[in-house]
Amino acid sequence: MLSYAENEADEHTASPEVLKVSARSRPSAVAGAIAGVVRELGRAEIQAIGAGATNQAVKAVAIARDYLRETGIEVVCLPEFIDITIDNEDRTAMLLVVEPR
Amino acid sequence: MLSYAENEADEHTASPEVLKVSARSRPSAVAGAIAGVVRELGRAEIQAIGAGATNQAVKAVAIARDYLRETGIEVVCLPEFIDITIDNEDRTAMLLVVEPR
Numbered sequence: 001m002l003s004y005a006e007n008e009a010d011e012h013t014a015s016p017e018v019l020k021v022s023a024r025s026r027p028s029a030v031a032g033a034i035a036g037v038v039r040e041l042g043r044a045e046i047q048a049i050g051a052g053a054t055n056q057a058v059k060a061v062a063i064a065r066d067y068l069r070e071t072g073i074e075v076v077c078l079p080e081f082i083d084i085t086i087d088n089e090d091r092t093a094m095l096l097v098v099e100p101r
Numbered sequence: 102m103l104s105y106a107e108n109e110a111d112e113h114t115a116s117p118e119v120l121k122v123s124a125r126s127r128p129s130a131v132a133g134a135i136a137g138v139v140r141e142l143g144r145a146e147i148q149a150i151g152a153g154a155t156n157q158a159v160k161a162v163a164i165a166r167d168y169l170r171e172t173g174i175e176v177v178c179l180p181e182f183i184d185i186t187i188d189n190e191d192r193t194a195m196l197l198v199v200e201p202r
Contacts, residue, residue, distance in 0.1 A: 023152075051124075051156035058155055058195055062180040076177035076202065079163040094159055101177070101202065 018045045021060065023052025030056065031063035034098055038068060038075060043099035047082070054094050061096055074101045119146045122161065124153025131157065132164035135199055139169060139176060144200035148183070155195045162197055177202045 019033055030046070037044040044064075048057040061077050068075050078097040083090060120134055131147070138145035145165075149158040162178045169176050179198040184191060 051152050054159055055152035055155045058159055058180050058197075059182075062182055062195065065179070065181070077180055078166070079159050079178055080166070081160075081163055094163065096159075 018047055021046055021048045021053050021057040023050065023056060025053070025056045025060070027056050027059035027063055030060035031067055034060060034064035035067040038064070038073065038098060038100075039071075043097065046096040046098065047084075047093050048096070049084075049086075049091055049093045057094070057096055061098055064098065075099060076101045119148055122147055122149045122154050122158040124151065124157060126154070126157045126161070128157050128160035128164055131161035132168055135161060135165035136168040139165070139174065139199060139201070140172075144198065147197040147199065148185075148194050149197070150185075150187075150192055150194045158195070158197055162199055165199065175202045176200060 019030060019037065021030055034044045034046065046057045046060065048054040058077075065075055065077075075098050078099070080095050080097070082093050082095045084093050085091070120131060120138065122131055135145045135147065147158045147161065149155040159178075166176055166178075176199050179200070181196050181198070183194050183196045185194050186192070
């Protein structure tokens with residue numbers, strides 16, 4: 001069974017690199033997805049809404065940095081706020097852009 | 102044996118740039134501190150324990166990136182896990198290193 005992040009990534013073929021992370025996402029699984037997307041596309045974007053999700057996303061980036069460093073890729077994280085609409089409700093999410101330094 | 106004041110001074114000198122963020126920290130205030138430390142010392146380190154604190158820390162970094170970009174400094178964030186001891190208890194904290202790209 002796919003993790004939440006992997007499942008979401010598959011559903012959003014328009015922007016395949018956006019990984020949606022929830023408070024229940026497993027950081028190591030998301031980290032694997034981040035590393036794969038960075039290797040495939042050169043960068044990854046992780047979207048998180050709320051403290052629990054943002055925490056899991058940051059943990060995942062920390063782990064992904066280790067994964068990628070093992071293959072000689074040094075990545076950095078660029079956090080920014082984004083406005084999104086879910087069920088006709090405006091929300092502010094965190095977007096963590098991960099790309100080579 | 103060092104006096105309390107000397108001991109504190111030593112700790113401060115050892116890593117003057119570590120900003121400790123809690124779940125109750127105001128992101129914009131922390132962002133101002135991050136921007137100031139980066140301008141002064143070239144880099145800043147933000148320590149957070151727990152989801153609420155990490156969330157505030159990431160928000161602060163996003164805001165600090167805007168502050169610093171206004172003065173021509175493009176910073177990136179390097180999240181990593183660190184092991185710390187508080188009240189004789191081992192904890193895992195997130196350390197967000199912020200430095201120019």
